Amino acid sequence: MVDQSRIPYRHPQPKESAPELVIPSVIPEDDRIWVPQAENVWFRPLCLCASRGYWMNLLKVRKSGVLSRHRHPQPVHGYVIKGRWRYLEHDWEAREGGYVYEAPGETHTLVVDEGVEEMITLFQVNGVMLYVDPDGAVMGYEDVFTKIDLCRAHYTKVGLGADYVDQFIR
Ligand code: FE
Numbered sequence: 308m309v310d311q312s313r314i315p316y317r318h319p320q321p322k323e324s325a326p327e328l329v330i331p332s333v334i335p336e337d338d339r340i341w342v343p344q345a346e347n348v349w350f351r352p353l354c355l356c357a358s359r360g361y362w363m364n365l366l367k368v369r370k371s372g373v374l375s376r377h378r379h380p381q382p383v384h385g386y387v388i389k390g391r392w393r394y395l396e397h398d399w400e401a402r403e404g405g406y407v408y409e410a411p412g413e414t415h416t417l418v419v420d421e422g423v424e425e426m427i428t429l430f431q432v433n434g435v436m437l438y439v440d441p442d443g444a445v446m447g448y449e450d451v452f453t454k455i456d457l458c459r460a461h462y463t464k465v466g467l468g469a470d471y472v473d474q475f476i477r
Contacts, residue, residue, distance in 0.1 A: 325477045328354055333365065334388075334427070339465040341367060342458050348374065352458055352475040353429075355451050361433040362451045368392070368419050368426045376416040378443065381433035383409035390426030392419050401428070414443055 330353055335341065341349035347370035353363040361381075365388070368374060373395075385407040393400040394415035401407045409415075419426050438447040458472035 325358070328475070328477060333429070339462075339467055342461045344457070345374075346370065350454070350457075352454065352472065354477060355455050355458070355472070355475045356477050357451050357455065358477060360451055361431065362454050363429070363431045364454070366426075366428050366430055369424065371419050371421045371423060374417040374419065376414070376439055376441065378414040378437040378439050378445075379409050379411060379432075380435060380437065381411050383407075383433065384431040385409070386429040388427040388429060390419070390423045390428075392417060392423070392426050392428065394418070414439060 333351075333353065335351060341351050343349050344366075347368065349367045351365040351367065353365070355362050368390075374392075385401065387401050387403050387405045387407070389403055391400055391402045395418060396415045434450065436449045437445050438449075439445055455472055455476060458475070459469050462471040463469045
């Protein structure tokens with residue numbers, strides 16, 4: 308009898324299925340891939356899922372203090388690769404190697420404390436990040452489309468080309 312276990316699937320993938328996305332180095336060798344977001348704050352796109360309205364990215368911070376106050380209408384998943392951070396609204400700290408789930412409806416204020424030279428966290432963010440004042444009034448927002456726009460503008464500027472971001476979009 309023929310051993311079937313090592314035979315690849317013999318049919319085409321569904322034609323509606325998008326191509327897979329494989330990124331060998333999540334922390335990029337080329338620093339230009341980090342997109343500046345504020346002074347000493349960058350993000351590194353991994354999957355910009357325009358078709359479903361979410362994005363996967365690394366957030367890198369090299370400063371201490373308050374980064375943003377924001378509300379999540381949809382869930383966020385985070386994995387701390389380096390450093391640590393916390394929210395003013397909670398008494399826990401997200402530490403290197405840790406995982407965090409942020410529930411829909413949460414409003415919180417992200418802080419990196421003194422003594423953290425660099426923080427890098429993988430975030431999967433669904434829908435929208437609403438930037439708010441202490442009463443919850445919306446001051447601005449980010450979604451997968453504003454992320455794509457930031458990437459495109461930055462990659463054009465640093466010479467990678469406007470199309471460089473396309474590889475991350477699904
Ligand atoms: Fe958050």
